[in-house]
Amino acid sequence: MEKSSKIFVSGSQGLAGSAIARVLRDRGYASLLLPTHHELDLTNQAEVNEYLAKTQPEYIFHAAGKVGGIMANSLYPAEYMYQNLMMAVNLIHSAYQNGVKKLLFLGSSCIYPKLCPQPIREDYLLTGALEPTNEAYALAKIAGIKLIQHYRSQYGCDFISAMPTNLYGINDHFHPQNSHVLPALIRKLHLAKCLMINDIAGLRKDLEADHQLTSQEDVLKALEDFGIRKTHEKVELTLWGSGAPYREFLYVDDLAEAVVFLMQNYSGASPVNIGTGKDITIKDLAMLIKDIVGFEGKLSWDTSKPDGTPRKLLDISLLSSLGFSAQTKLKVGIAKTYAWYKNR
Secondary structure, X not given: OOOOOOEEEEXXXXXXXXXXXXXXXHOOOOOEEOOOOOOOOOOOHHHHHHHHHHHOOOEEEEOOOOOOOXXXXXXXXXXXXXXXXXXXXXXXXXXXXXXXXXXXXXXXXXXXXXXXXXXXXXXXXXXXXXXXXXXXXXXXXXXXXXXXHHHHHHHOOEEEEEEEOEEEOOOOOOOOOOOOHHHHHHHHHHHHHHHHOOOHHHHHHHHXXXXXXXXXXXXXXXXXXXXXXXXXXXXXXXXXXXXXXXXXXXXXXXXXXXXXXXXXXXXXXXXXXXXXXXXXXXXXXXXXXXXXXXXXXXXXXXXXXXXXXXEEOEOOHHHHHHOOXXXXXXXXXXXXXXXXXXXX
């Protein structure tokens, strides 16, 4: 990519897309196309084709997507599959039709089988059954990866794909029930801390975006919905599952650095895993965030709720062999994310 190249980043208001845009700006790329969802509906094929024909981007980072945690994926599987599938199909096909030089499709580590050998290599794709709680989202992403590969083989397009592990960071979605595990834990633990120190004003301010609050009772009811209760001056937070599954987490700025690196240095057919090569149990993650937030109450676990995949650790050998490694330590990244969350 040249500094003057026209670069389109889909999903530029979201977690991954906004980080990619930040990195590109920091590196002096001035010709960025960053349409919002209201300006460009990626699920509308005619609209996507018209936009690309008009703007003529040379490079595309496809980071847009409908994302969420276990609960959201379980409740809305049709939405997750349809929207992510349509966005991928429309953008990849229109990129081909409009002569885009290179496109990077951002997938997800959930594409791999539920009971995959660990760490997970790129060639484990489609070797086993998916995790049922996010099957719809995973199938949409798998379709995007295969479409990339087929457009490469049939049309010679320089289209590539990257599979990040669990992302977190600035501009994340922090809904306690519909977001991914790490941002949900940050918010729940922050709310629990506010209740612990009796910061009712802080609770109301935090909760008003998701709830209609008219009384202190409304605040306490909203907290109960998130598993937060206060009894006998003690605050307890109940979390989903056993806390035993292992997960790998990547700070979103490292993801952005990685995909820009791949756009400049990789042109292979295989998807490329992006991660840290290290994982942590959900229980240990919760304790780490608890310490960073400063919540001194009790954590308990509702083992009647599903855990999801037992372990998901990516094999990052391919990415490492190309010369890239993530730099942000988990504790540092969480502290940065929590500071942004409090001051957003």
